[in-house]
Amino acid sequence: MAVLETIAIAFWAMLPAYVPNNAAVLAGGGRPIDGGRTWGEKRVLGNGKTWRGTAIGVTAGLALAAALTLLAEDVSSLLGFTVPEFSPSAALGLAGGAMLGDILASFLKRRSGRERGAMFPGLDQLDFVVVSLPLTALLATDWFREWFTLEVILVVVVLTPILHVTTNMIAYKLGLKNEPW
Ligand code: CTP
Ligand code: K
Ligand code: MG
Known part of the structure; x- marks a missing residue:
């Protein structure tokens, strides 16, 4: 039971970091962030990182954090344990950090x-965790300490690659993404 509780809290707390990348896939296109510039032989970032994808990704994460915050009390009494509400700084750390990590x-x-589109196993699955957690710890230190216990962080590190592989496979099958990773 305690394990299920930890998994539910980890999933809920990470949702504002999970959604931006998927929203960016749906919204992507337009001007690349690097403006076509290169560093050495290669593009700085490439055409896969656009202003529109990034802006809509972060916005989607913030909107979801706001929606979850409105639902948190009802969901908590339904589940019998408390799921987090998101402060604006926590939401920004999670959503902004996820896009920055990507x-x-x-x-x-x-x-x-x-x-662009090449696979980088490990990095592809955890890039947004590696940046969103430290950024959230920085921007919303007390909130982070309260919710991201060692157990929750462990669940996040195990759960995230599984969810990432699953959602990207679905997005690929639906024709929304060019590669299944
Ligand atoms: N996307 C975007 N802006 C972002 C992130 C993603 O517009 N900040 C969109 C792009 O259309 C991108 C698609 O989402 O092609 C898939 O995202 P991702 O897999 O992260 O990009 P790749 O195209 O695979 O490029 P890269 O090799 O740089 O990861
Ligand atoms: K990526
Ligand atoms: Mg990709």
């Missing part, structure tokens, strides 16, 4: 010679 991952992919 962008930094593309930077690393280009530096290691990988073209």
